[in-house]
Amino acid sequence: xxxxxxxxxxxxxxxxxxxxxxxxxxxxxxxxxxxxxxxxxxxxxxxxxxxxxxxxxxxxxxxxxxxxxxxxxxxxxxxxxxxxxxxxxxxxxxxxxxxxxxxxxxxxxxx
Amino acid sequence: xxxxxxxxxxxxxxxxxxxxxxxxxxxxxxxxxxxxxxxxxxxxxxxxxxxxxxxxxxxxxxxxxxxxxxxxxxxxxxxxxxxxxxxxxxxxxxxxxxxxxxxxxxxxxxxxxxxxxxxx
Numbered sequence: 001x002x003x004x005x006x007x008x009x010x011x012x013x014x015x016x017x018x019x020x021x022x023x024x025x026x027x028x029x030x031x032x033x034x035x036x037x038x039x040x041x042x043x044x045x046x047x048x049x050x051x052x053x054x055x056x057x058x059x060x061x062x063x064x065x066x067x068x069x070x071x072x073x074x075x076x077x078x079x080x081x082x083x084x085x086x087x088x089x090x091x092x093x094x095x096x097x098x099x100x101x102x103x104x105x106x107x108x109x110x111x
Numbered sequence: 112x113x114x115x116x117x118x119x120x121x122x123x124x125x126x127x128x129x130x131x132x133x134x135x136x137x138x139x140x141x142x143x144x145x146x147x148x149x150x151x152x153x154x155x156x157x158x159x160x161x162x163x164x165x166x167x168x169x170x171x172x173x174x175x176x177x178x179x180x181x182x183x184x185x186x187x188x189x190x191x192x193x194x195x196x197x198x199x200x201x202x203x204x205x206x207x208x209x210x211x212x213x214x215x216x217x218x219x220x221x222x223x224x225x226x227x228x229x230x231x
Contacts, residue, residue, distance in 0.1 A: 035217040092218070100150075
């Protein structure tokens with residue numbers, strides 16, 4: 001099986017751009033789609049990116065996703081940071097047995 | 112709009128079986144292509160997938176929990192359930208139910224989550 005590794009925390013100022021990485025430990029990042037979830041304190045997670053780079057309706061276009069085969073990683077980029085973006089972010093994919101794999105999560109601080 | 116709501120005891124004694132139910136409203140649990148999932152989150156920690164059940168009844172479990180987990184469907188009540196046996200304090204967590212629209216898809220929506228504490 002594989003792991004998805006995320007930085008524990010990132011911080012950036014309002015209005016700036018931040019990128020959160022999600023590195024797959026083995027196998028190709030392109031093998032299965034990557035999703036990204038936002039979890040604000042005390043709330044359930046919500047989807048901000050699905051299928052690598054698609055945005056659900058209602059999610060601002062400040063949120064974008066991508067994958068990079070050279071680094072075997074996925075990335076979530078948030079531009080024009082707002083204080084409301086402060087949350088935990090989780091990447092998620094599937095293994096070859098259709099089992100769900102979550103990254104460890106990244107705490108985004110907007111200061 | 113589909114909504115999910117977890118329910119069950121908030122306190123379970125060690126060695127007993129944790130039982131939770133997720134009630135689905137706004138849509139049928141037996142509609143094709145849907146996978147119904149349980150996910151948990153230990154206090155202050157990340158997300159851990161427990162397992163899922165397809166509308167046909169096929170199940171998929173996290174290998175690390177497989178020996179203790181049973182997920183089932185009750186189509187007459189539009190619910191699905193989680194049973195986790197032989198619990199310990201390490202099973203104390205917020206438990207979420209969530210839907211996946213199609214195979215290898217994304218979780219949406221999620222329930223609000225329910226805290227289960229394992230303690231004597």
